[in-house]
């Protein structure tokens with residue numbers, strides 16, 4: 001029997017299997033990650049967060065700086081992504097609740113660079129500084145809707161790629177169990193997260209998302225940041241600007257500072273822990 005200790009956490013219902021591997025001894029394959037994230041035959045999650053000391057993981061070598069911990073993030077299909085906004089908030093909550101870090105402000109290494117996360121001592125909402133967005137050329141990028149129309153998409157990179165589409169109604173996105181068709185296919189050679197957005201009021205929007213490597217999720221932190229930035233540009237908002245972004249799993253508050261940095265605040269919870277027998281997982285593919 002190969003036992004693996006895990007925890008389960010979520011941020012606005014974007015849920016994660018958390019695997020403490022402080023000394024970097026685990027080598028989880030993509031199939032094992034997918035099996036752990038399987039909602040029927042595994043634990044279930046939109047992604048997996050392996051918690052490892054930066055000094056113990058070659059992926060963090062040379063980039064972690066002062067960050068003691070590296071967030072090794074995997075999508076639920078086992079693929080690697082550069083960054084996970086909600087995941088970084090849940091990761092920091094885990095560090096505090098497990099006693100590995102003091103409450104307050106800490107640096108966390110990710111494949112998308114070192115991020116600053118603030119975990120208040122009172123257990124309240126967690127804030128991550130995701131960094132500045134970049135806005136690659138959006139010319140000609142479109143997303144096909146199930147009603148046969150095509151909508152222009154705003155290309156926003158938050159360390160990972162996003163296509164933000166404004167729609168009249170969130171139901172216009174249809175069934176997001178499969179990825180919405182994005183054209184031209186050359187726009188996102190590494191795949192893309194697609195967000196559908198509607199207005200809810202002044203500086204207030206709501207979104208649905210299809211995440212690369214995970215399908216439709218109830219929240220995507222970097223996606224919400226991309227939505228905030230795209231909406232602020234559409235509105236001609238002066239910086240700093242703060243928007244409320246509603247997701248199916250809750251609410252995030254996002255500020256783009258005058259220096260371009262994007263901060264996201266919302267709940268982050270650890271809800272369960274246990275052991276899983278790796279030998280009993282169903283490996284597919």
Ligand SMILES: N[C@@H](CCC[C@H](N)C(=O)O)C(=O)O
Pocket residue numbers: 014047075080081082083084085086087160161193211212213214219220221222223
């Ligand atoms: N849910 C995450 C994003 C996870 C990565 C994404 N699926 C990708 O492949 O880029 C978030 O909260 O940002």
